Amino acid sequence: MAQDQRAEIIRMERIRRDFRVGSETVHALRGVSFSIREGEFVTIMGTSGSGKSTLLNLLGCLDVPTAGEYYLDGIPVRRMSGNERATLRNRKIGFVFQSYNLLPKTTAVENVELPLLYNSTVGRAERRARAERALRDVGLQDRMNHRSNQMSGGQQQRVAIARALVNDPVIILADEATGNLDTRTSFEILTLFQRLNAMGRTIIFVTHNPEIALYSSRTITLRDGRIIEDRINTDVASAAETLAAMPPEE
């Protein structure tokens, strides 16, 4: 298959994650295995308690599995120290959160520069240039010096996406990235994600909203810490078309 020739970005092997709550052990993930290749747009679905947040934390190298191994871009993560994972996140991962998490009273371009400030190999001029390019990629070229509190939710989320793009990550992890937005803006953001995916970006979108799955190329569904479905979507809907079909705003 042509798909198999694409580089493997993420590989999870029999991942288990246990938490101790008091005297009990909670098995949040009970042996999860899958791999994601370059250029995929994967939706990870599940109700609350299904383990999708735990999986997201593991995928984002914010947490390490109790058992099993996780390879990010070929690098085994489980035995890494906290600082090593911080550097790995800085170079390989772009996060997009539900509540944007922009720095308050800070301009768009400064927010987007932030990951590069923690990368000493990027100089001042390059930092600014890359931040501006990322903002252009998300269509905010005329909002660069607006402060985060002067922007709408959709614009703020675009800034957050630009921030996730600026370090040129191998994967973009979106956690309910449209959860705080109205339907129209949600589709604008989805359109942006689809466009980035078309440009070759690998995207994982964690959500409990089944509608999102229609717009991604693959859906992994979790329940009770196990994958119950891993389905390739051959008929990806276009968010741009849905958006165009929506009644115009008053």
Next chain:
Amino acid sequence: MNFANLIHIALRALSSNKMRCLLTMLGIIIGVSSVITMMFLGESQKQSIRSEISGMGTNLIIIQPAWERGGVRASAADLQRLRVADFEALRNQSAYLRSVSPVVSASGQAIMGANNTPASITGCVAQQLDIENYTIEDGSMWGDADVRSASKVCVIGSEICSKLFPDGSSPVGQTIRFNAIPVKVVGTLKEKGGDNDDRIFMPYTTVQRRMAGIRHLNAIYASAATEEASTAAVAEIKEILREQHRIHQGDEDDFQVMSMTEMLESLNSILGIMTLILSCIAGISLVVGGIGIMNIMYVSVTERTREIGLRMSIGAKSRHILLQFLIESVIISLAGGIIGVMLGVGLSTLIIRLLDYPFIFNGFAIFISFAVCTVTGVFFGWYPARKASRLNPIDALRYE
């Protein structure tokens, strides 16, 4: 990650909360400016007193009969132990003294026509003017011949001069009366300032015989050849006088010798202690300011938990977070220190000008202030910063 980036991050974080920054700084500003003011004022006051004493002659040594010996007050006889022979022995034998003068004092009213003024009379030899740093303004000083013949001549201080001759006429050649004894004014003294201008100097023989009716001396004034020679001169004086008074080894002196250098030293140490105490009190306000920083940094860490989580998720290591918060608190305290130093220097300049003290620029005080501010920033910023750096990024991101 380089340090410049961290400073950049800290500055951005601070600039988004300017009002809070300024209020936090206020504690440090008040602390530093009061420490600086105290230290500057202390130094200037010291200098002012030092120059006043130097005006009296830093080489000055005063010999008096001992007032107390072994806890018992001296008897009248004890107070008469300084003799003219002692003065002569000092004058002839001493190697470290530039000049020596016997002193017999008297006080009373000086009268000229309808004018009169209280005056203190110093009976001495002509060298007394040199010892006490007086200079002749008008006329001339009387001489050794006047001492030998116990002449009724005097030189008078500028205050006496203006009191007795309010019309501005020259007193030289005029005869004033002192306790009914007519004395001829041969010279006037230049103004010295302070309480030093109501003096009348006469030959000691005149005061002994015609006014006080005594044969002993009240004191002997001497002047060391140099300020450095003061200590040696004091030892020498003691040796000569013990021999003169035939005091056995192991017995106490029946006189006391005081040098200005010693007085200056003890005064300096008293002033130093005072400055230290005041600076310490001011320093307490600096500590209070530091606690203010700690308080605000704590609130800031809690308030910015999500921001910390975000920074960690995009690649900040825990030491970056630690350093960021430390740098923030050091910037606050150092900026407060800079403003405080400027305020303190301004304030003390103003007070010093009002008090007419000499202005001494105390670089040490400024250095200390900055050092203390940095230490304060690190010390009080450390705990909140460590708290921030130990947050778990997952929990921090979900913090509401």
